[in-house]
Amino acid sequence: MTLIIKIGKVFLSVIYGVLKCFPVKQNQALFLSRQADVLSLDFSMLKDRLTEKMPEIRIVSICNRLDDSKSGIIGFGIDTLRSMYYLATSRVCVLDAYWPAVSILRHKKSLTVIQMWHALGKIKKSGYQTLDKESGRSGKTARLLNMHENYDYIIAGGSAWNPYYCASFHTTEDKLVNIGLPRIDYLLETADVNREKVLTAYPEMAGKQVILYAPTFRRGIDLKWEPLLDVIDFDRFILVIKGHPNQKIICEHKGVLLCPEFQSVELLSVCDYLITDYSAIAIEAAILNKKTYYYLYDYKEYTEKNGINVNPFDSMPGCAFSDAVPLMEQLMSGAYNEKALADYRKKYLPKELGTSTEKLAQLVVDQLQ
Incomplete structure (x- = not known):
């Protein structure tokens, strides 16, 4: 398995090197989701607010709730390649879970990655906190796949959750934005x-x-x-x-x-x-x-x-x-x-309720300007 992952990473990196030759589209934002096959409530609300604030924005969405079937794996492989093109040509990427191409590949400096995790807090342990536990992932595999790397911002709930976000994503508190989710x-x-x-x-x-x-x-x-x-x-x-x-x-x-x-x-x-x-x-x-x-x-x-x-x-x-x-x-x-x-x-809870969509949309717009 280790050899297969390493070969796969090299293969994707070679393809991505070619795709990065394409020019960046200044007003393009990419949404990536593994939570459902359609845009989630949080993504839909963010999309609507972004369109209001910036009519010229171009939003590309790729949603794939990966399952273990053969067709599911093939479909996710195709969506991974699609996402690589848009990662190479977008200014902003917003995602709500781990997406391999985001964390594995080396991106252009012009790309900002925003992790909009799909929960309002961290009651249970997840990510790096559960590696090698019975209900968690293999630590060796997770590190080979660069789990949760390359994020510029991570949307978080109230600040009391911050130590757990840092532990889960193996990150630092300066990347956390305590504004909550559009929901x-x-x-x-x-x-x-x-x-x-x-x-x-x-x-x-x-x-x-x-x-x-x-x-x-x-x-x-x-x-x-x-x-x-x-x-x-x-x-x-x-x-x-x-x-x-x-x-x-x-x-x-x-x-x-x-x-x-x-x-x-x-x-x-x-x-x-x-x-x-x-x-x-x-x-x-x-x-x-x-x-x-x-x-x-x-x-x-x-x-x-x-x-x-x-x-x-x-x-x-x-x-x-x-x-x-x-x-x-x-x-x-x-x-x-x-x-x-x-x-x-x-x-x-976040200190200010009812403004999460606006604040998240403004964060995206700021990266596009």
Whole structure:
């Protein structure tokens, strides 16, 4: 494998050397995503704002949610070659995950790379923090692939997360820009509209309290969330489950809704309570002041195999549980720790909410001028 990677890097470098002979297009920005096959909410909002601020801008988007199938690998290989041409001819590249061609290749000095990571914080360990762990990547392979190198800026959430961004990306704090993601603006601006849309589609939610369960992705760890079904009073509550895109949940319980047509950022508008674990959706919920509980049934296993940066037992006292029974007893009692949520918001959210899209767009425009 090591030899194959080294040969591949040389091959790509030779091709890229030729592509760099093409002239740079001054108003061109490249968007790269491995999170989905279409532009994410954050990218779409950034694109719209950039077009408003700079009508002459040319935005090229390449989105490829790589899967392990043969066709998926071939397709990603083609998109990698496409991305190399646009990396050679663009002034700015914005990406939301690791993209091999960005980190492996040596770029023109005129190119600015902005890593717009796809989460608002670093609750769980990731990147360099998890190398050679059971739920992480091979350290040898990651270093051969120059993981997370060549970034000029990294978009981050509140400054309390900075040490973990630095550790995850193996970078320095001067590259971090603590402005948050466009989805913050979306959550604040569309809460009422989204609530109306969801209730129109699922009118049964209007008569009950809604619990949204949204667990994080577990690599090599089984989901064991089902005990929640035994302790929820479905006469009082509706449970909406939103599994991670990489680890979807199937449930046919009559009191459970999956709402496949809605994203989690839309469903947050209608929930009365969020139950999660190590997922950054907790930060999104904090933006809307949603009462959040943490169901950490695999705390010991998860911390050993993956690791966490912020322990919910400490960051949200009275809201984190390893067992479903006391969790639901506390939820149904109505005695929520409002102070813990207020302290969490103050510590972990960006200082200024509602301006993330504008600030990110201005950062891109500044690199184009």
